[in-house]
Amino acid sequence: MAMAFMMATKGMCVTEECKKSFMEMKWKKVHRYIVYKIDEKSKLVTVDKVGSSGESYDDLAASLPEDDCRYAVFDFDFVTVDNCRKSKxxxxxxxxxxSRIRAKILYATSKDGLRRALDGISYEVQATDAAEMGFDVITDRAK
Known part of the structure; x- marks a missing residue:
């Protein structure tokens, strides 16, 4: 089994792949987004899908299941009012x-452990439908 890091809650582990893909997104800009899922049997948080640097926020939104929970990270590039390129x-x-009640509870109680393992997150969005994580929400938060 790959090296894994214990989460503080519920004994969930974050795989090395989760951290590695996040660092590739953060530093090398090879991914636009990463979707993570919890494997309830193995108690591991794993990479479910990786979006290439050419993919968009709409691609991320479309990759999330309508009936199951997930975590995702998105690298948002934008230009500030004073014309500076930034990324959050x-x-x-x-x-x-x-989604199932059990899944909602599992994801809610395991979230902080994954966030701690992924160093460099600027903002958090919690969403139960597409409108709560719309591109306008992301844009407003980044300003």
Missing amino acids: IFFIAWAPTA
């Missing part, structure tokens, strides 16, 4: 209304 990393806790 968003952490998204996705818990759609149609």
